Amino acid sequence: MTQPGDEEQPAKTREVARGVFEVFLPLPSKPTIINVWLIDCGDGWALVDTGVAREESRAAFAGALAALGVAPADVTHLLATHHHPDHFGASRAYRDEIGGRIHIHPAELERIAYTLNAGPDDMVRHSRRNGIPIPTQPTDAPKPMDVWAATFQPVTEADHLLTDGEVLQIGRRRLQVIWTPGHTPGHCCFLDLDDRLLFVGDHLLPRITPHVGVYATGPENPLGDFLASQEKVARLDARLVCPAHGGVYEDHRHRARQLIRHHEARAAEMKDVLRAGPASAYDVARRVFRWVFENPNDRFQAGAAVMETLAHLEMLRARGELRRDERDAVLFYEVR
């Protein structure tokens, strides 16, 4: 994988526990770094996530392997926390060049197939139905998705489909699969049963809350799933959390409770907005995430804010606190 001129790339790795290395890979936009995890299993290495499909990232990874004295062919297992470009975007190249066995949850393979094949029409219909005024004339504003598109070259098949609770025996390591739907439908964490390390992907980040939005194809209540997944990881016995962005930390239960409280407070704030009368997800988002809508060029962030709002509204609806009506092809939410 190394090409001429790559030698000056500084290798950025950190051993966080014996035989477990955090590898920092660059991303094209914020957050600017993703941590992938190289795990010495005695007989081969496992890699949790791959980074984006960009030369810069692949060179950094090659540099990390070289610095650790690991031959690419010794990486025998590639594990996906989830399909997003920054996490599994380079998986096709890695499988082809390194040859490791691919492990991913089936719901993530479905998302990959959808993302690679879906036209924009689905998203436009879904956005309009939730009150977003989509102009009929396309604008020239740069779209962040264009920046990401080329970075997404994922596998479309797996050697092994992950199931909740199963234990992957890789060499001397036992990694338990903890299915944590929410951020994506097939997001998985991995718990090293001997060292009590918890690899959490985007599920339990130390400083930022991962995006949880409702998309055209569902599921309908991903935030309900996400909070249930927080309760689920809070029940685990872990010593150290290894996140995809930010540094390692202790006390996963504390962080899980913070995330639950954060979203409950947001949901309560949105319910308060709706006490004034029925509104679409777009209307509610403009009130609750006012600052996001101040930059008219940032339609991507505004769209994400609406989908995040929708996730809160659908969670409240699933709990029986809101009702939903359709008027002129737009969905309106109302306090029961």
Ligand SMILES: [Zn+2]
């Ligand atoms: Zn993600």
